[in-house]
Amino acid sequence: xxxxxxxxxxxxxxxxxxxxxxxxxxxxxxxxxxxxxxxxxxxxxxxxxxxxxxxxxxxxxxxxxxxxxxxxxxxxxxxxxxxxxxxxxxxxxxxxxxxxxxxxxxxxxxxxxxxxxxxxxxxxxxxxxxxxxxxxxxxxxxxxxxxxxxxxxxxxxxxxxxxxxxxxxxxxxxxxxxxxxxxxxxxxxxxxxxxxxxxxxxxxxxxxxxxxxxxxxxxxxxxxxxxxxxxxxxxxxxxxxxxxxxxxxxxxxxxxxxxxxxxxxxxxxxxxxxxxxxxxxxxxxxxxxxxxxxxxxxxxxxxxxxxxxxxxxxxxxxxxxxxxxxxxxxxxxxxxxx
Amino acid sequence: xxxxxxxxxxxxxxxxxxxxxxxxxxxxxxxxxxxxxxxxxxxxxxxxxxxxxxxxxxxxxxxxxxxxxxxxxxxxxxxxxxxxxxxxxxxxxxxxxxxxxxxxxxxxxxxxxxxxxxxxxxxxxxxxxxxxxxxxxxxxxxxxxxxxxxxxxxxxxxxxxxxxxxxxxxxxxxxxxxxxxxxxxxxxxxxxxxxxxxxxxxxxxxxxxxxxxxxxxxxxxxxxxxxxxxxxxxxxxxxxxxxxxxxxxxxxxxxxxxxxxxxxxxxxxxxxxxxxxxxxxxxxxxxxxxxxxxxxxxxxxxxxxxxxxxxxxxxxxxxxxxxxxxxxxxxxxxxxxxxxxxxxxxxxxxxxxxxxxxx
Numbered sequence: 001x002x003x004x005x006x007x008x009x010x011x012x013x014x015x016x017x018x019x020x021x022x023x024x025x026x027x028x029x030x031x032x033x034x035x036x037x038x039x040x041x042x043x044x045x046x047x048x049x050x051x052x053x054x055x056x057x058x059x060x061x062x063x064x065x066x067x068x069x070x071x072x073x074x075x076x077x078x079x080x081x082x083x084x085x086x087x088x089x090x091x092x093x094x095x096x097x098x099x100x101x102x103x104x105x106x107x108x109x110x111x112x113x114x115x116x117x118x119x120x121x122x123x124x125x126x127x128x129x130x131x132x133x134x135x136x137x138x139x140x141x142x143x144x145x146x147x148x149x150x151x152x153x154x155x156x157x158x159x160x161x162x163x164x165x166x167x168x169x170x171x172x173x174x175x176x177x178x179x180x181x182x183x184x185x186x187x188x189x190x191x192x193x194x195x196x197x198x199x200x201x202x203x204x205x206x207x208x209x210x211x212x213x214x215x216x217x218x219x220x221x222x223x224x225x226x227x228x229x230x231x232x233x234x235x236x237x238x239x240x241x242x243x244x245x246x247x248x249x250x251x252x253x254x255x256x257x258x259x260x261x262x263x264x265x266x267x268x269x270x271x272x273x274x275x276x277x278x279x280x281x282x283x284x285x286x287x288x289x290x291x292x293x294x295x296x297x298x299x300x301x302x303x304x305x306x307x308x309x310x311x312x313x314x315x316x317x318x319x320x321x322x323x324x325x326x327x328x329x330x331x332x333x334x335x336x337x338x
Numbered sequence: 339x340x341x342x343x344x345x346x347x348x349x350x351x352x353x354x355x356x357x358x359x360x361x362x363x364x365x366x367x368x369x370x371x372x373x374x375x376x377x378x379x380x381x382x383x384x385x386x387x388x389x390x391x392x393x394x395x396x397x398x399x400x401x402x403x404x405x406x407x408x409x410x411x412x413x414x415x416x417x418x419x420x421x422x423x424x425x426x427x428x429x430x431x432x433x434x435x436x437x438x439x440x441x442x443x444x445x446x447x448x449x450x451x452x453x454x455x456x457x458x459x460x461x462x463x464x465x466x467x468x469x470x471x472x473x474x475x476x477x478x479x480x481x482x483x484x485x486x487x488x489x490x491x492x493x494x495x496x497x498x499x500x501x502x503x504x505x506x507x508x509x510x511x512x513x514x515x516x517x518x519x520x521x522x523x524x525x526x527x528x529x530x531x532x533x534x535x536x537x538x539x540x541x542x543x544x545x546x547x548x549x550x551x552x553x554x555x556x557x558x559x560x561x562x563x564x565x566x567x568x569x570x571x572x573x574x575x576x577x578x579x580x581x582x583x584x585x586x587x588x589x590x591x592x593x594x595x596x597x598x599x600x601x602x603x604x605x606x607x608x609x610x611x612x613x614x615x616x617x618x619x620x621x622x623x624x625x626x627x628x629x630x631x632x633x634x635x636x637x638x639x640x641x642x643x644x645x646x647x648x649x650x651x652x653x654x655x656x657x658x659x660x661x662x663x664x665x666x667x668x669x670x671x672x673x674x675x676x677x678x679x680x681x682x683x684x685x686x687x688x689x690x691x692x693x694x695x696x697x
Contacts, residue, residue, distance in 0.1 A: 022606075025602075025606040028602065029600065029602055029603060032600060032601070032602035033600045033602065036600055036601055036602070041601060042524070044518075044522070044601045045518040045519070045521075045522035045524050045527070046518070046524075047518075048514045048515060048517050048518030048601075048605065049514070049515050049518040049519070049530060051510075051511040051514060051515070051571075052511045052512060052514065052515035052571045052576065053515075053530075053571075055511065055567070055568075055570050055571030056533065056534075056537055056571045056573075058552060059549055059552060059567070059568040059569075059571070060537045060540055060545070060571075061533075061537075062548070062552065063545040063548030063549045063551075063552060064540065064545060064548070065548075066548035066551060066552075067544070067545050067547065067548045070547055070548060070551075078550075078551060078554060079551070079555070080551070135374070136374075136378070139371050139374055139375065142367075142371055144371060144372075144375070150375050150378070150379070151688075152680075152684055153378065153379050153382050153383055154378060154382055155684075155688065156382060156383070156386070156677075156680060157382060157386075159626060159630075159676045159677075159679070159680050159687070160386075160630070160673055160676060161629065161630030161632065161648055161672065161673070161676070162630065162632050162648075163630075163632055163648045163651050163652055163669075163672070164630075164651075164669050164672050164673050167389075167651065167655060167665060167666075167669045168385045168386065168388075168389045168669065169385065170655070171388075171389060171392060171662065171666060172385055172388065176401070176402075176403040176405070177405075178388060178405055180403075181403060181404035181405055184404065185404065210381070210382070210385075214382075215691065218688055218691055219691070242367075271541060271543045273543070273633055274632045274633055278632075278652055278655070281656075292543050292633075295543070295546060295547075296546070296633070296636075296637070299546060299547050299550075300546075300550075300637050307547050307551075310546070310547050311547045311548070314543075314544050314545065314546065314547065315544075317543065317544055318540075318544040321541070321544060
């Protein structure tokens with residue numbers, strides 16, 4: 001009964017909100033009817049695609065080409081026509097290193113520092129993200145009480161904005177924050193987390209796992225729930241041990257989802273910027289400065305806005321992402337096959 | 339006897355939830371499960387609760403170390419013979435007795451205090467022998483001040499405008515494109531689909547500079563359009579809607595054509611209403627994306643009057659003299675809409691993510 005009245009209130013609200021929308025669509029009707037009469041029904045799909053294609057073209061396809069040309073020009077002007085063509089000089093500058101293992105020996109050491117930081121970051125972040133997502137998904141897949149509540153708890157941070165996430169943790173990790181209060185209460189000394197490069201990197205990794213774990217948990221949970229229960233029943237009848245069931249049934253059948261999670265986490269990890277930028281500002285020094293922040297700093301915040309160098313770095317990032325995305329596609333295809 | 343044992347084991351199982359352990363005994367994995375979940379709740383939810391509690395503390399209370407759990411404020415009382423309310427302390431007197439006294443004034447390390455029940459005489463107490471008497475009190479000015487005195491109302495307004503307008507534009511153009519790709523057979527459709535899927539792989543981080551150039555040459559820098567338009571044509575949205583529209587029976591569309599409905603009418607009168615569940619998922623995603631967007635607005639919005647909440651918050655926390663009491667309160671304001679959406683539409687979001695693998 002109550003549900004029924006809810007439904008009608010909801011419907012009424014929806015129709016109220018829908019009224020101006022319907023009015024708009026109706027107002028556009030004569031226009032599109034005229035177009036249809038003019039060009040024929042056969043060409044109508046292009047009319048429907050047009051707005052989206054214009055946006056794609058303007059803000060994705062065109063920039064993709066401009067980006068490449070940008071990376072071949074020098075100077076500080078924004079407009080391409082004002083910029084001198086310098087060939088692959090930007091790339092040469094970026095890649096000029098005596099030893100690639102040591103950023104200090106590179107001409108553009110901040111770029112290489114960004115790359116090394118990003119590699120360290122994704123190694124630990126992806127490893128622990130996958131590990132904890134898997135454990136959480138396995139636990140949420142058990143017959144537990146209030147499963148919906150627990151699932152919501154682990155998922156909630158996913159929706160928070162990176163700025164909010166960073167500020168929440170910054171507040172906890174401050175010199176006089178609650179974590180240091182806890183450390184003092186158990187007899188330890190205060191730690192100035194954001195003064196130490198190691199601690200800053202640790203918290204950058206920790207906070208980004210905290211914020212995104214729920215998303216990957218959800219994908220793995222969906223995979224776990226898709227495993228046919230009769231497999232487990234059969235294993236139980238055979239008296240198979242739990243460990244064996246996990247290694248022989250759960251993990252192999254979950255593997256396609258695991259692959260998707262690993263590659264998605266890699267793609268996101270390579271692009272890490274927002275929450276760490278607000279949390280540590282890239283510091284101390286350049287200890288937590290990642291590749292995207294290098295592009296941002298080079299192109300938009302330095303006194304001399306070096307758009308060419310930023311573009312060249314973007315192209316390098318783009319190539320890395322392309323490789324990872326191909327890996328993702330391969331992983332997804334495998335998943336569909338299973 | 340065995341009956342009773344069975345019943346009791348059933349009640350134990352009932353109490354602790356269904357477990358994998360047999361005969362009501364807890365398997366070690368059950369213990370681990372609930373410990374993990376308990377710790378998880380603390381770790382995932384605790385920081386947010388700590389943020390909300392802290393946001394109600396006064397700026398002086400925030401400086402305290404160690405911090406108090408609840409927001410507290412010192413009690414002030416009216417004492418006969420004094421115009422202003424006086425702060426209340428618990429003082430240890432020379433004879434060792436403890437009494438609640440109101441402070442009249444502080445001179446150096448001595449505090450001149452008065453007994454509220456006997457306002458006539460003043461008592462000298464060293465300041466280290468008195469502690470504040472406090473009660474639960476929420477510093478609502480943390481919320482009021484930034485919204486009234488600073489630009490946060492402006493930021494809030496900008497964020498709402500960006501989120502609403504961008505979501506409407508996204509829904510309109512993405513559903514049109516999805517309709518075109520789902521309903522019609524035409525030459526070039528495969529190429530367009532490839533283009534859509536291809537652009538899925540190009541995040542804005544890779545094309546920051548050229549998009550900035552495009553937006554600048556269109557004269558949109560420091561206008562909200564610079565934030566709204568570049569992300570409006572989402573490949574995710576087109577893909578999601580198209581997959582859904584493919585499931586709509588063709589007979590319905592053919593029937594509408596028989597009735598001489600125009601293609602536009604078929605789109606908005608027949609297909610859109612049927613695609614509402616997918617539209618709802620896209621709308622929720624779009625609201626989340628836009629509300630939480632940071633890097634791109636940070637680049638194209640350089641004047642305070644066009645800041646969104648995220649950019650404004652970041653600018654505020656980057657100042658030399660960080661005013662945490664305002665920042666915490668505004669952070670709470672920023673997370674409220676997302677939390678509300680989550681509370682009411684959790685099912686939509688989780689099924690949307692699980693089915694599309696996107697966020």
